[in-house]
Amino acid sequence: MADISPAPAPAAPRVRFAPSPTGFLHVGGARTALFNWLYARHHGGAMLLRIEDTDRARSTAESTRAIFEGLTWLGIDWDEDVVYQAQGLARHQADVRTLLERGAAYRCFCTQEELAVRRAEAEQRRESFRYDRRCDRLPDDEVQRRVEAGVPHVIRFRVPGGVTAWDDLVHGRIEFPNQDIEDFVVLRSDGTPIYNMAVVSDDIAMRITLVMRGDDHVSNTPKQILLYRALGHELPQFAHVPMIHGTDGRKLSKRHGATAVGDYREQGILPAAMVNFLALLGWSPGGDREVMALGEMIELFSTDGLQKKPAIFDPTKLEWMNGQHLSRTPAAELEALVTSELVQQGLATAEELAAQHDWYLALIDLLKVRARTTHDLVRHAVPYFRADFPYDPDAVAKAWKDADRTAHLLAGARDRLSALPEWRADAMEASLRALADQEGVAAGKIFQPLRVALTGMGVSPGIFEVLETLGRDRALVRIERAVRTLREGG
């Protein structure tokens, strides 16, 4: 058995992300892409993107677009033209021909039906099925005769004896006895290559130096290594990163709810938070680093920090992470996103927002601290844009419990506030606290009903910030309206 020592890490590594365009960009795929990207950016190498569209039946252009969109949203870019695997067909076939010429592969005429029967029989005998190489024992002239007669056949790789092993960057040495690997098909009877063949052919052509992909590919790796060697090519390094599982510990799938990165975008998650969270599933920079910007992650990324065991996707922690990023992001950077949501909900037009730009940015800064998602933020922004904001029944029930008393207090607040020469927080606070003293109630007994009068909600930023942000006129109208409502209702 030849020693398979890992190739030394090249000065300018080339990595790739190679999704098949059969759905949306999955969080697992996104994370694999992210790790590759971080690696490339950290080492000053190249990040390539290859669309594995050889399964024509399942591949769609829409899905390819979704992958581009998802990656772009996350801030993951790539360095060269996108490679479409299906376009490499001629090269894939040429590589298979090389295999055949070198005697590393042979033609197999067994039909899928025959194979299915033999597989079933083996199953019944409780034996594991492996192709028995019967076609490899066909005399040359018989093979020739069938080929000339146009008998459909596949090309199988002849797996040599020995052991195939590699030093995985995350797992260390992994070995597979070759006897456990069957003579796998490399070319279908229709002349198209099978996955492992296409991957190796492409990775060679793309001069990939590190193959970093999900753990579900470790059992493909010995086959691919065998192919590299039969083709006479140097091996890349391999790194198999753990899978992402759902809360039930199983491979993440549809029934776990949101699994596409686009789903999280729609839930008001920031790309920076998504990327941060994803990076921390299966990777740790060491120490206690958690909330990080992209640049920090690039700087800190190393395959040494890659985890071996699968991680469970915890949406609650994602939301926390998002809240952290939301709080730390300047309003100006949140603006575009928030604006699009406000416009979409009909709360404001872009022109209106632009006309009161400073006020708008201050509002975002005011609300972002309390929000976990941009949806939270927009929800809390409603009363600043609409006079007919809804009243939260729970908040009303709690804060306006005693209608007469509340009306009295709010009327007092109205009188004092309207008498103020300047609409400033410190003056308003002094004035309302004096009112509380005068009425012999805790200040909160005034603030909370006021909050509901101004926003309809039991939760808001500090009441004086709300008053300032709303402005004198709107605030006084709302207080007056509350007083009237309470008196009429009572």
Added chain:
RNA sequence: GGCCCCAUAGUCUAUCGGUUAGGACGCCACUCUUUCAAGGUGGAGAGACGGGUUCGAUUCCCGUUGGGGCUACCA
């Protein structure tokens, strides 16, 4: 079934033979306080099990158990 991988709290993780096993999410208190969030303080909560190796194992080795992945003319 066969092959491969994995194993620190409910979850994400630190530890690279010697630690009161650290941090984060979540949870529970307390604090700040006009509400909520954020912040601060504190708390409950972990090395699956059994053997070795060693003066000493979470850490190294073996086994068991458990979990996961792969097992197509899918990718």
